[in-house]
Amino acid sequence: MSTSIVTFPPSESAVRVRMMNPGAVMTVKAESFVKPVQKGHELLNLTCTAYLIEHESSGKKVMFDLGVRKDWWNLSPVIxxxxxxxxxxxxxxxxVPEILKNNGISLDSISSVIWSHYHWDHVGDMSLFPHSTEIVVGAGFKDSTVGPGYPENEDSPLRSSDFKERHLNVIDFTKSPSEIGGFAAHDFFGDGSFYILGDDVPGTHTPGHCLGHMCGLARTTGGKNSTFLLLGGDICHFVGDLRPNKSYPLPDPIPNDVLDKDSFFPTPCPCSIFTDHHPILSDDTDVEERRTTPWYQVSDHEKSAYVDPPAAQSSVDKLVGFERCPNVLICLSHDSGLLRYLPTLNSDPKSDLNSWRKNNWKEETRWEWLNELPRDGKPGRKPIVEGLWRDGKPSDRT
Ligand SMILES: [Zn+2]
Structure with missing residues (x-):
């Protein structure tokens, strides 16, 4: 196994990272997100995560993504x-504002909210934050279909209250001197503790998921054996786009504690339950390749959620380089495995993610997504939510 797939700039500085569950669950049509759609996995179950990043020496607190606004019925009409x-x-x-306040963290203390991108399930409700909180966005944000927001612009995916009278800190990656793992890297605090990675290469604007999409790279322990969390946003929506891979082949048998309690799974459970139905590979592919080839690629369907599917796939291929580094834990916004195994600020506010490597969390969270997959042609997990819910009750669209 290679240990130096990505080279990281050295630094002694780290940030503290706590994860939040912003409380949103949704189902989306798989055809817009992954290819090929596997029979029995036509809907993706999506949970959300958000991250509180604390930079001790400056005292700054920053959010990376906010999830969905609680009053979703006030989303802009297009959405x-x-x-x-x-x-x-x-x-x-x-x-997120409710979770922060419940834990004694005032919204005044949040200096920046970084939007991985401007989509409704990441931007939360910025109108709840004081005007002193800036928004950090990727280059191209202003040129995209965003501004001005609704109601001034009927067709905007954002409300103008999401960003008006607020400093917009637009990261210009063309000025970023460094590159990490093939992504342009902006050193956010100037000491190597937290980078924003452009879903771009320096000098160009190559949209993948959407114009200006960005990831976060938080150094969780500094020094020679630095560790990192890669906050992936929606660089892809399902971890089966990254796994299995050559560094982390699908284990055989699948460890018992990975799988949901379901009488369908034999004990021990051979990985052939999944690999015999690998969606990308043909029937004559050997077992080893089935155990080391990512399950899906990003969708290039006419209704793809990726504005430029080849560019998005190339970003995901670069992400696999990070995934294969033992000192990096990838945290995609919609990976439900993170919420199942890791502490959140909601329920365990004192715990952060910084000791993830010592706690073996990369191993623990790696295969949870298998539960979503069809098994021997039968559907995987049931939908996480059916229909639209408002104030705890089923609702119509209004
Ligand atoms: Zn999303």
Whole structure:
């Protein structure tokens, strides 16, 4: 196994990272996100994560993504009308401002909110934050279909209250001197503790998921044996786009504690339950290749959620380079395995993710997504939510 797939700049500085569950669950049509769609996995179950990043020496606190606003019925009309069709299920039980306040962290203390991108399930409700909180966005944000927001612009995916009278800190990666793992890297605090990675290469603007999409790279322990969390946003929406891979082949048998309690799974459970139905590989592919080839690629369907599917796939291929580094834990926004195994600020506010390597969390969280997959042609997990829910009750679209 190679240990130096990505080279990281040295630094002694680290940030503290705590994960939040912003309380949103949704189902989306798989055809827009992955290819090829596997029979029995036509809907993706998506949970959300958000991250509180603390930079001790400056005292700054920064959020990376906010999840969905709790009053989703106030989303801009363009997005609202997709609920119930492209997004058949949605429930939002809490939100980041509520979780912060419940834990004695005032919204005044958040200096920046970084939007991995401007989509509705990441931007939360910025109007709840004081005007002193800036928004950090990727280059191209202003040129995209965003501004001005709704209601001034009927067709905007954002409300103007999401960003008006607020400093917009637009990261210009063309000025970023460094590159990490093939992504342009902006050193956010100037000491190597936290980078914003452009889903771009320096000097160009290559959209993948959407214009200006960015990832975070937080150094969780500094020094010679630095460790990192890669906050992936929506660089892809399902971890099966990254796994299995050559560094982490699908284990055989699948460890018992990975799989949901389901009488379908034999004990021990051979990995052939999944690998015999690898969606990308043909029937004559050997077992080793089935155990080391990522399950899906990003969708290039006419309704793909990726504006430039080849560029998005190339970003995911670069991400696999990070995934293969033992000192990097990838945290995709919609990876439900993170919420199942790792502490959140919601329920365990004192715990952060910084000791992830010592705690073996990369191993623990690696295969949880298998539960979503069809097994021997039968559907995987049931939908995480059915229909739209408002204030804890099923609701129509209004
Ligand atoms: Zn998303």
């Amino acid at each position: 609202h009308k997709r609920l119930g069709s492209t997004i058949p299920g949605l429930r939002v039980d809490t939100d």
